[in-house]
Amino acid sequence: MVAISIFIFILGLAIGSFLNVCIYRIPREGLSIHSPRRSVCPECEVPIQFYDNIPVLSYLLLRGRCRNCKTKISIVYPLVELITGGLFLLMFYRFGLTLDLLRGCLFVSLLVPIAWIDARWYIIPNAIIVVGLILGLAITLSISLAQGDWGYLIKHLIAAVAGGGGMMLIAVLGSAIFRKPAMGGGDIKLMSVLGLFLGLWPDLLVVIIVSAFTGSIVGGILIARSGKKAHSPIPYGPFLVVAALLDLVWGDALWMGYLRLIGWQ
Ligand SMILES: [Zn+2]
Numbered sequence: 001m002v003a004i005s006i007f008i009f010i011l012g013l014a015i016g017s018f019l020n021v022c023i024y025r026i027p028r029e030g031l032s033i034h035s036p037r038r039s040v041c042p043e044c045e046v047p048i049q050f051y052d053n054i055p056v057l058s059y060l061l062l063r064g065r066c067r068n069c070k071t072k073i074s075i076v077y078p079l080v081e082l083i084t085g086g087l088f089l090l091m092f093y094r095f096g097l098t099l100d101l102l103r104g105c106l107f108v109s110l111l112v113p114i115a116w117i118d119a120r121w122y123i124i125p126n127a128i129i130v131v132g133l134i135l136g137l138a139i140t141l142s143i144s145l146a147q148g149d150w151g152y153l154i155k156h157l158i159a160a161v162a163g164g165g166g167m168m169l170i171a172v173l174g175s176a177i178f179r180k181p182a183m184g185g186g187d188i189k190l191m192s193v194l195g196l197f198l199g200l201w202p203d204l205l206v207v208i209i210v211s212a213f214t215g216s217i218v219g220g221i222l223i224a225r226s227g228k229k230a231h232s233p234i235p236y237g238p239f240l241v242v243a244a245l246l247d248l249v250w251g252d253a254l255w256m257g258y259l260r261l262i263g264w265q
Pocket of ligand 1: 041042043044045046066067068069070071
């Protein structure tokens with residue numbers, strides 16, 4: 001148990017290190033995932049050696065500075081690695097060694113870069129959405145085959161279509177009411193991926209309720225503290241991501257709690 005936990009955590013750190021490459025390169029034009037092969041320091045452009053590229057450890061050993069030019073390395077890098085490792089571990093404790101663990105880890109690997117890129121650049125890259133749909137389809141099909149249950153696949157496919165369609169409806173109604181785009185196209189596409197991984201009922205409803213709730217709290221705090229005007233954009237993707245991860249791990253409990261809150265149970 002301990003050995004597997006350590007292995008899964010280290011795997012998460014390594015995947016997190018790859019996600020850092022995605023987070024850095026995908027939103028920047030002219031950079032792709034596979035070229036250049038080796039990452040360079042964004043400041044002095046000297047290639048980073050493999051021994052300076054060990055997740056978290058290298059950051060600590062280098063004290064957060066480039067070996068060559070001593071420019072500060074963003075804390076984002078070790079943070080993304082630790083978050084990914086921690087979430088992998090959480091998936092293991094929740095699902096054990098099952099296909100659902102693989103589903104959880106794939107989901108985390110997609111959602112971490114989506115949240116980070118949306119928070120920083122206000123976009124959800126199509127490349128990640130496409131990879132998400134392909135991986136989501138593959139894992140959903142695998143689980144269906146393993147369980148001998150085509151209903152699982154069908155439910156999740158319906159959720160993908162309904163999630164995207166429902167989000168589009170909210171976006172159209174929102175723009176009509178507020179007379180400006182209420183939601184980005186990226187959020188609509190993301191909702192399809194969430195549906196594919198989570199299924200429809202009550203999961204997508206939990207995602208919508210939790211993201212709307214946390215989004216309005218954080219939005220309210222930002223407006224109150226920084227004097228951000230009510231109409232300055234706050235990316236919605238990170239809230240969808242947090243809500244989706246909460247639903248994956250504690251969806252049933254959240255749903256029961258919500259039903260109790262509104263007095264249905
Ligand atoms: Zn440097």
